Amino acid sequence: MATVGDIGELALVERLGAQVGAARLSRAARPGFHLRIGIGDDAAAWHGDAGIWVATTDTMVEDVHFTRGKTPWRDVGWKAMAANVSDVAAMGGAPVSALVTLGLPRGLDVAAVDDLYAGMIAACIRYGALIVGGDVVSAGEVFVTVAMTGVCGAEPLRRSAARPGDAIAVSGPLGASAGGLHLLQAGRSGANGAEEALVRAHRRPEPQIEAGQRILHSGIRCGMDVSDGLLLDLRRLTKASGVGAKIEAARVPVAPGVEMLPEPLSFALGGGEDYQLLFAGPPQVVEQALESIGAGAVIGEATPDEPGVVRVMDAEGREMEVASAGWEHLR
């Protein structure tokens, strides 16, 4: 089987460009976005209407974010794209363009790269993003970096806009991705429908573009996505906003199927990669936003506590001991 080193950069880039072309992704492009120059030039170019642009980037590294042979390449590709789509959704925007950088060891099979790209293209088709260019470089380990732009219909959601007294809400149930990972690690890849759904949530997490747009248009100013676990991400949001938070454990929506696992709350509070949205605002505005998205729940409120301090209360109103949860890189 041919490796990346056998066919070289130029042939590989042509091959990936053809794969993108065959998917006819440009049909999915946004109104106000007219692609002029795509893959193969020094840069991509498009004509865009005046408006608010968002830009984000996210990377997956072999043996840090995924393990070769354990995570199918298509899932790696899907997740690499989905993580960026979720960041755009977290601003209340919709994706427009994606630049894809692949770091590839010379000995990697070309078929693996094809599958990786197929996963990215599947996510692009699903979420209306367009791969407009990228870079392929030789590297000792596989890494995938996506840099994405998107557009927002109004001033974007930001992490720093929560105020004491704001209601804090999530756009949907949490813990599914971590639950799926738990099942996979225990060698259970889906004995029944509930388990299958958890495994699928881990392999193919679904960013919440429409929910983000509805939240934004409801008048909410403060939001982010839950990518590293509810508690860690809520600490980030409250720290950025200069507030504390008090949440009620019983109000945190736990994904179906997770209740069968040991300590389901720990999956919902600490599990990452669910890509639900976490947002805050005046209680009435938050209620309207939840109605407009038809899912999710208020889980607590912002407090005048020390910035970044998040207290979790049990059903009797007592503060619970919660282990530090969530995912931080490099340490």
Place this chain on the structure above:
Amino acid sequence: MATVGDIGELALVERLGAQVGAARLSRAARPGFHLRIGIGDDAAAWHGDAGIWVATTDTMVEDVHFTRGKTPWRDVGWKAMAANVSDVAAMGGAPVSALVTLGLPRGLDVAAVDDLYAGMIAACIRYGALIVGGDVVSAGEVFVTVAMTGVCGAEPLRRSAARPGDAIAVSGPLGASAGGLHLLQAGRSGANGAEEALVRAHRRPEPQIEAGQRILHSGIRCGMDVSDGLLLDLRRLTKASGVGAKIEAARVPVAPGVEMLPEPLSFALGGGEDYQLLFAGPPQVVEQALESIGAGAVIGEATPDEPGVVRVMDAEGREMEVASAGWEHLR
């Protein structure tokens, strides 16, 4: 000395954000570009006027594009940013935003990351780009990915627009960066002014933003940057345009100082990273473009030959044997 693993992702991102803030890069932002949300949120956000946007990305990997201990970290940072600026310049545009992804081994000194970022910030100040966000990930080897957007005042220069009979020109002298690398590898880091200039050209290559804009506004439609060597890049341009090319070796401008090195022409034809621009158009339009940039030269013409075939002629009009030159990844 503290390592990246000692301080962790959050502290590192705060540190880099502070470094960007201290440089007051936002002063350099483009007209029509109003930053709303910078480093620290899910995505950066800006309000932009309607217009033509360009987007590009370029990566440097340790032991592929640079060697730890041989290339100072500041130069790695400068080059990582400059490569992207040059791609924007190659479209006739000016840089706007940059997303910076760092792949970092846990044992890397924080001081190295500071220096790397200082080099990137220096290039941003020089070229008017703004670092608006990024990602920091754990990795086995250092890599730096920059994803850059820019704006063009007119339909961008593209590789595919050369026609038979077009004059082919470069925006300035070639071979300086490869000459500097040659001196460094020979242990000569600058015995005199000419050598110093070559070494500097290798360490701090200068993208040609203004030349790109002047070329575009002269009415030229076809251009790219010389990043991997004149011959290789001209083959790409002619292949994309469906034409051949004939260039006269004597007309290729050789950078000052390179004439002292063995086989100076090979540096000018094969050396990469000069970041001069290569462009093509009707002879009179090309002459006007060269006058407007006040540098560069016509080096030959596009021909009806097989696409991508580049012939190099000597002073007597005989075709020269030229070794395949230029840099292709992965093989």
